[in-house]
Structures are given as structure tokens and as C-alpha cells.
Amino acid sequence: MGTCGPPRQCWGLVVLVLQAAWALGGGQVRYSVPEEAKAGTVVGRLAQDLGLEAGEPEARRLRLVAQGRRASVEVSGASGALVVSSRLDREELCGKSAPCALRLEVLVERPLRVFHVELEVTDINDNAPLFPAARKNLSIAEFTTLPGSRFPLEGASDADIGANAQLSYTLSPSEHFSLDVQKTEEDGESLFLVLTKALDRETMAVHRLVVTASDGGRPALTGTVELVISVLDANDNAPQFNQSVYKVQLPENTDRGTLVIRVNATDLDEGTNRNISYSLQHLFPKDGKDVFGIDRNSGEIRLRGDIDFEDVGLYRLQVDAADQGNPPLSGHCKVVVDVLDVNDNAPEVWVTSLSVPVPEDAVAGTVVALLSVSDRDSGANGRVRCAVWPASPFGLVATFAGSYSLVLREALDRERVSEYEVEVRAEDGGSPPLRASRGVRVPVSDVNDNAPSFAQAVYTVLARENNAAGAELARLWARDPDEAGNGRVSYSVAEGVVGGASSGVARRPASSYVSVDAESGRLWALQPLDYEELQVLQFEVRAVDAGEPPLCGNATVQLFVVDENDNAPALLPLAGGGPGVGAPVSAAPGPGSGALWAWAAWGAPAGQVVAKIRAVDADSGYNAWLRYELWEPRGKGPFRVGLYSGEVSTARALEEADGPRQRLVIVVRDHGEPARSATATLSVSLVEGAEAALAAAGSSSSSSLSGAGLRPAEGGASAVSATNVWLVVAICAVSSLFLLAVVLYGASRWAPRAAVLSGPGPATLVCASEVGSWSYSQRQSRSLCVADGAGKSDLMVFSPNFPPPPPPGPAAKETQPEPPALLDTVSGPPFLGPSSALSRPTPPSRPRPGQAVVGAGLGPRGRAGGGCLAGA
Known part of the structure; x- marks a missing residue:
């Protein structure tokens, strides 16, 4: 230092x-x-x-x-x-x-x-006292100026303060003059030259004196002024003012030309010695000469310039009144002008520091900016109040006189408001008040606080089987309101497993069937789908943003495979009829054509059931809805076929003219587009009533693979014996199968369900109709029926088992029981219980594959926009 x-x-x-x-x-x-x-x-x-x-x-x-x-x-x-x-x-x-x-x-x-x-x-004493001028001229009349007369002098000024500005005056030695210093609270310090002895012009015409001003510093500094005093004759009365000090208060917004005050001085002399002229001197401040002016004749002091309380609050003026005597005499007075403050300065607001952008997770109390506020006015006009406008999550905190902090008071959300325009308004206490404002732009920076959110919790998608690999199935989109990497979403398929021990198909991950594009969310198939293998595929699609830490959301996708007519009807062995019905044989059961045969008794009445053609279609819905048509013989033959039941019955009483054998060609068609069909050839032998009964008994105990029926005339007693043996075997076999079915049914009821809601194998959709009967599937399954009209949007449930063959005895005629009530569409998994064979199936409505079905979600609801951390 x-x-x-x-x-x-x-x-x-x-x-x-x-x-x-x-x-x-x-x-x-x-x-x-x-x-x-x-x-x-x-x-x-x-x-x-x-x-x-x-x-x-x-x-x-x-x-x-x-x-x-x-x-x-x-x-x-x-x-x-x-x-x-x-x-x-x-x-x-x-x-x-x-x-x-x-x-x-x-x-x-x-x-x-x-x-x-x-x-x-x-302060240090670095300024010496300074007089307004280095030389002062005075004129004093001889004799007429009596001892004790006082002549005002302009005192010195010192820019220092305190003791360094305390002045003392000394006068050079003189027998005629002395100095007098007077101090008053109102007028301050006044310096006078006092005549101590009458002057004699003839003795000394000019007196030269030096006034020295010394300050109170150590060491003291001094300033001097030379007094040149001329001794005059004659005019012995100087003008006198009625006040020694005039005080005036003037508002700072006073217009130029305004009359400030009028001073008046009188002279007891007569003639030209009484004529007075006025002059004005500026004592403080020194540079205020152009602010006030005086009329030399009237003594009116008027405002010539602008006054500002903030620059100068007080003016001291000296007015000299000089007569026209020879020599002229003068009188002196002081005018003190007090400038009154007016609220003419608006507050000033400026930002000293700004810390932006503000993170949206910033805590309350965070300092955003530092501001300074000032007003040049004084008193109430200079007291400033500050506020933030408009209402925002920011507030002002006074930290020091004229200093404020702009702080955060509420939580921010960039997704709701990304930028604030804050206006700091200042208002002073004047009347009327003046205002000022300063705008502060506060941007909000993003934080990864929003997880991707899907529009739906569950998406239901329909896709036709046998679709091409790479075919687009649907487009998923998750919204993330964050910006930049925090809002950039990537998609992936969550690993789920399809199949298992309960379904009979090897377990495979869901990602082996479908894939999703990481950027666009396009869902596409990796391989052709087979309805008979997989009907429903349920999996989760995850959307993960690129924030740190990343957030994710999930949605459940339920992919329903829509059946195509890619399976032709398959023929099954004939069911045994009642008396008079022969034993049927199917040489090659399955798809395509098959050779079957049966017996019919002569004289059988019309409507007698001879045989029942049975067929099954691995498809479902329309594609599995079968109808039976008699292709040959055409015209009026002795037999007819039930359109939807497949029962072959007599159209009229059989006669000998019909011949010993009838060959029937029956075509089984499904309702697919295009339709697929299978052909069955049924040979019906016409025999006597007793022979037909024995043939029926023998056929019930013979093997379906024997390839020919046994006639009673050829078997005799051995045929009856063989029939009894086979009846016992058949009863045991049926009992064993019944017990096995009960065990399997119980195991299936208590077996755990697969985690992913899907099941391989065909599913047949059955709907009610005014004609026909139910179609049967090979396995228990379910399917969705999406209708063009409002009355066909139903879920159908049907039996996984084949219908048992009718018991021996009279064949019942085709009946048409009332259709059951259809199950309503539900949002959760439907009950997949078995159902009995019903008649009057209604053709199902055809679904529209390749599109998502909104609101038809089956299975457990997925999570959409769960806000989970990635990997959680």
C-alpha cells in the first residue's frame, strides 16, 4: 500500500x-x-x-x-x-x-x-482558496465616507471540505482599513472591508491592499486578491437596499422569462447622484451566469436559462446598485434562490447480470437476473416501487438500496411455456407518478421429464394369413413433448414368447414374427402368417427417448390373423345310420374325393336317413362354412342330401325299379372366395329289410378299413357271432375313449395359460343363419367377426371336438332348433368354453385385415406412456 x-x-x-x-x-x-x-x-x-x-x-x-x-x-x-x-x-x-x-x-x-x-x-488539502477575481477595484469618497463604513467583498472558495475548507482572512497592514468576517446560518459567511479612518484623497489617492485567505489544512494553502481603492470626492450617499438578503423559492420546471424577484435600492442624494443602475453577479455556482438576468433600470431579476434541481439546488446572487454620481456610489444585497424539486425524472432500470437459460427443473429461489433501479429526483419523487408484469413464475427480491434480484418462485414447465418475456416496472412516489420498465427475456431449457406416450394403450391389428414377408401391418406413434434428444423416440418390440406346452407348438419369441422400425414406428411382418398355426399374437412395443436418463412408454399390440380360404374341406368316415342303413366305408378319408357305400332297405319311406356325409374344413368363418350338394344323379332321383347337414335320405319310397345299387356323387363346398371343394362317392345297395338290419349290425363291429360290407347271406351264424364280439370290443373302446376324454378335459382346465395371448391351429368362426347347421373346427379357438353393419360385430365361441356319430336306431329327421344368443364383444379375453352343435349358422361378416381396430382390444390392457426408465 x-x-x-x-x-x-x-x-x-x-x-x-x-x-x-x-x-x-x-x-x-x-x-x-x-x-x-x-x-x-x-x-x-x-x-x-x-x-x-x-x-x-x-x-x-x-x-x-x-x-x-x-x-x-x-x-x-x-x-x-x-x-x-x-x-x-x-x-x-x-x-x-x-x-x-x-x-x-x-x-x-x-x-x-x-x-x-x-x-x-x-479529503486531502489539495485545493487552495480561490477568489472570484485576482483584482478588486473600489471607489470610496473622501470625507463623506465615515469611519466604520463597510464594503462587501467576495469571499474565497475552497473545493475541499471540513477543516481543509475552513477559511480565515488577513489584510495587509493599513491604518485606514480592516477586515470583518460575519457568519450567519441564513447567509453563510460574509466578508467586509471596514473603513477605520477617514480618507484624504490629497494625502493618498489610491490605496492598494492584499486580502489573503488561508484554509485549515496542514500545511495550509492560501489565496489572495488585490484591492485597488480609489478615493473620490463629492457624492457621499450610496444607494441602500431595503433588505440585505432576498430569499426566493423556484420550481425547477419554471419557464424561461419568469420573474424571479424585483429588488429595490434608494439613494438620499439628489440629481444624477440619485439615479441608480443595477447589476448582477453570480456567487454560486460560478458557471451560472446565463441562468438569471436583471433589468438595469427596474431591478427585475428574470429566469434566462433552465434550472434543474438534480444539477444545482441553490443559487446565490449579488445585486449591486450604483448611482450616477461623480464618483458613483453603490449598494449591495444578496438574492438566495432555492430550487424546488419537481417529479420530472422517470425511474431508470437496468440489468446488471443475467443468467439464462433457466432449466425447467430449477428450484424456487434461483436467481435469474440482478437489476439496479434509481431515480434522480429526491424525497417522495425519488422513492421507487418495483414489480414484475405480467403475472409469471418470477418475483423481485430487494437486496440493497436500489438493487433487486429477479428470482424464480414457481416450478417451470418448458412443454407449457418455453420462454418468458418478463417486464420489470418501476414507479416513483411523485404526483403524478412517473414509470419506467425494462424487458427481460428468460428462455427455459429442456429437461427430460416427459416419457413417450402412445395414443392408445392397446392397438388391435388385423392381418390376413399368407401375407408377404416385409408387409406393413400398422404404424405406431408415441408423442414426447420434450425437445432435441429428449424428444427423439426410438421403437422396439419387447421380447414375448408365443406357444408352449399347452398349445402344442414350440415356444418362439414374438420378434420372430414381427418387427418395428426404430425411427418411424412402422410395424411389419418378418414372415408369412398362418392362421391355422397362429390366430392371435400379443406383444408390447416400447418407445424410448434419447434423454439422460432415458424414459420409455409401452403399448400392447394385439395382432389378429384373419383366415384365408387356403384349406379344402376334408371328408371323414360316415356315421352309422339306423335300421336299414348300411355300414359306410371311406377308402381314403381326408381332402379330395372318397369312395363310400351304405345299404338301404326296399320300401323305405321318404325321409329315411341312409347315411351322413361328414366333412371338416381347417379354415374358419365363411371359409369353413360347408354346404353339401348332390352332383349325380341329377334330376328326380330316389335320394337327396341335406344342404348343410350332409345327411343322405330317401326322397321317396324305394322301389325295385330303382335297381339294386345307386351311385351318388356328393360335392362338399366351403363359402370361401374362391370356394374350395371335395367330392364324395357314395354307393347305396338296395336290399331286403332283414338283410339291411344284419348288414347294419355287422358293419358296426367291422373295421372301417375293410373296404367292403358283409351281407347276411354270406356270413350266416358266423356273422352273428362276429357281430357280438365286435359289439363288446366297441363298447370297451368307447368307454376307454370316454375316460381318456374326461382326463384330458380336466388337465386342460387346470393347465396354466401361456403368457402371450395366442394359439396355433385353425379357428372356425360360427355365426347363426336361418338355414343349415354348425361347422366344427379341429381345435378349440376363437376369432373376431368385424361386420360392415352394426348387427354383425360379434365374437363366436364353438366346440373343439367333432360331433359323435348318431346312435343306432331310427334316423331322426333334420331339425332346426332355435339359434343360441350370440356373445357380445368385450374388451377383455372372452370365455373359450365348449359349445354343442347348433343349427342355423349365420354367415359371418368378413374382417378387414391390415388395419388397426380401435377399441376392440382383446386380452390384458397394455401401458401407454408409462413414464418408465429404460430398462426398468
């Missing part, structure tokens, strides 16, 4: 530094430095006083925020000390104000904090 002058001044500086250290506990640091200190002089260890460790000032960017005038101090980046950067002139900074205190703001970043430092610039 540089030298501080005499020891007493050094002790004062030490005391001020100790006071600054003590004030630190109150939240404000105070330092003192003498003016004219050299650049580089250390004012105080600012970083140490603020509690910063070594190295922290530079790391945390300790710096000053200059306000208004140019700063003459700075913070050393390395040491954190407050040093003088340029010349400090107390008179330039504060004028006559005492004490001269500079308020500084110190910012520390990471975290952002503000400290307030008050720097007092102390």
Missing part, C-alpha cells in the same frame, strides 16, 4: 479499515481511501474480507459492477484485492457533499452472489 501522509492520517485510515472489517458481519463491506491515491494503491483485501479462500477470486470471477459514473477502482483477479485503477478526485466525484461514499456492487459467480461495498473517499 502507498504512503498515507502524516501519522494522524495513517491512524485514521487504520480505524476506517477496522470499521470496514467490522461492518462485514452486517452484510456490507466499507473501505476508506484518500483522494489522489496513486494507481495500484491497495484499498482493502476484498476477497479475504468476503470469506473467499486463496484461488477462489479468480475461479469464481470476483468482479465489480460499475453503475453510473466511471469506476476508479478495480478488483485484482489474482489476489482479490480492491485497488485504485485511476485518479480519485473527491471534488470531482462528490463536490461539496460529505462524506463522499461510493457504493459498489461486487459479483461472485458459481453460485451467483452479490455483495455491496461502500468506499469512502477522504
